[in-house]
Amino acid sequence: MEQNHSSQLTETTTPVVNSFNEWDTLEEVIVGRLDGAVIPPWHITVKATMPQRYWDLFRTFGGQLFPPEQIKAGEKELEELAHILESEGVKVRRPDAANYTRPYSTPDWESPSGLYGAMPRDVMIVVGDKLIEAPMPWRSRFFEINAYRSLIKEYFHQGAQWIPAPKPQLTDELYNYQYQEAGKDEEFNSLLTEFEPVFDAAEFARCGRDIFVQQSQVTNRFGIEWMRRILGDEYRIHELKFKDQSAMHIDATFVPMAPGKLLIHPEKADKLPEMFNSWDVRKAPEFSIPDDHPLYMSSKGVGMNLLSIDEQRVIVEKQDEPMIKMLKDWGFTPIPCNFRNFNTFGGSFHCATLDVRRKGTLQSYF
Numbered sequence: 210m211e212q213n214h215s216s217q218l219t220e221t222t223t224p225v226v227n228s229f230n231e232w233d234t235l236e237e238v239i240v241g242r243l244d245g246a247v248i249p250p251w252h253i254t255v256k257a258t259m260p261q262r263y264w265d266l267f268r269t270f271g272g273q274l275f276p277p278e279q280i281k282a283g284e285k286e287l288e289e290l291a292h293i294l295e296s297e298g299v300k301v302r303r304p305d306a307a308n309y310t311r312p313y314s315t316p317d318w319e320s321p322s323g324l325y326g327a328m329p330r331d332v333m334i335v336v337g338d339k340l341i342e343a344p345m346p347w348r349s350r351f352f353e354i355n356a357y358r359s360l361i362k363e364y365f366h367q368g369a370q371w372i373p374a375p376k377p378q379l380t381d382e383l384y385n386y387q388y389q390e391a392g393k394d395e396e397f398n399s400l401l402t403e404f405e406p407v408f409d410a411a412e413f414a415r416c417g418r419d420i421f422v423q424q425s426q427v428t429n430r431f432g433i434e435w436m437r438r439i440l441g442d443e444y445r446i447h448e449l450k451f452k453d454q455s456a457m458h459i460d461a462t463f464v465p466m467a468p469g470k471l472l473i474h475p476e477k478a479d480k481l482p483e484m485f486n487s488w489d490v491r492k493a494p495e496f497s498i499p500d501d502h503p504l505y506m507s508s509k510g511v512g513m514n515l516l517s518i519d520e521q522r523v524i525v526e527k528q529d530e531p532m533i534k535m536l537k538d539w540g541f542t543p544i545p546c547n548f549r550n551f552n553t554f555g556g557s558f559h560c561a562t563l564d565v566r567r568k569g570t571l572q573s574y575f
């Protein structure tokens with residue numbers, strides 16, 4: 210007699226794009242690339258976010274390639290990261306190579322160059338099966354998404370939802386050219402107006418139904434509201450406030466590590482909502498990057514910009530002994546990878562990657 214095998218044939222397959230939080234088991238990831246990385250051309254957006262000691266470098270050499278030996282050293286570390294991820298069972302994808310030195314213009318403005326393809330985290334965010342392209346406010350990043358488009362089209366053909374945010378105009382109305390940085394303890398003062406929705410995708414941290422964001426020098430309220438409406442009632446977007454007048458990206462300040470475990474910046478994250486009262490919240494240890502190491506585009510806080518492979522395994526900078534020790538004491542399994550030379554360009558493991566697919570489904574952790 211013929212048997213009905215339909216229940217055996219019904220397999221639950223994870224969609225090709227699927228990621229709801231920062232810690233479910235990682236299956237596929239995009240790792241950025243540094244070749245062709247360009248020094249950011251000077252603009253008020255750079256002044257508001259980048260370390261003052263490098264402003265002259267950006268004013269003088271913005272639009273030119275970063276020193277080739279620094280690019281090479283950072284690229285070698287990206288290769289090491291890619292190999293480590295592969296050896297941990299993760300499928301690694303890379304963006305297309307691109308020439309970022311070419312100037313371009315729109316009818317309203319000109320940019321002397323692009324930037325790089327090093328930080329997929331800034332350019333896109335994955336929420337469930339949605340791959341959302343961010344409307345980034347730096348003019349030098351206007352076309353950065355192009356390096357990822359062949360991957361995005363592939364994911365779309367395999368069933369992902371592809372959602373580009375409204376293409377921003379980035380006209381002068383978006384920037385407050387009179388902007389002056391406010392004092393450390395004053396209310397956050399944004400360089401951005403509310404002319405149109407803008408954000409960098411790295412401004413959002415995902416904990417299932419609850420997604421956390423900060424208003425920053427690259428993310429305005431309009432951008433946060435756009436995300437809120439696009440994601441709809443299934444998600445709750447919480448706006449957090451930190452002590453950081455040059456805020457740019459939440460992922461070196463507020464880092465969800467696992468259900469109930471949150472790593473925070475020791476000075477910037479001085480207040481959290483009550484919903485975290487039941488979580489184990491720990492301050493990052495003293496940042497270990499030496500003072501003489503060039504960090505053109507970030508603070509030493511990049512040391513806490515970690516990438517979780519699952520609820521135990523975390524990629525961590527090989528020389529960052531205080532962080533390695535802290536993670537072990539906290540019950541994690543740190544996986545060391547050299548990354549100091551990459552840090553020079555403005556990010557670490559979280560910035561340099563985009564988790565396209567993790568196992569798991571939409572859950573509430575609060």
Ligand code: ABU
Nearest residue numbers: 458461507508510555
């Ligand atoms: N792109 C993340 C940089 C964050 C920071 O400078 O602290």
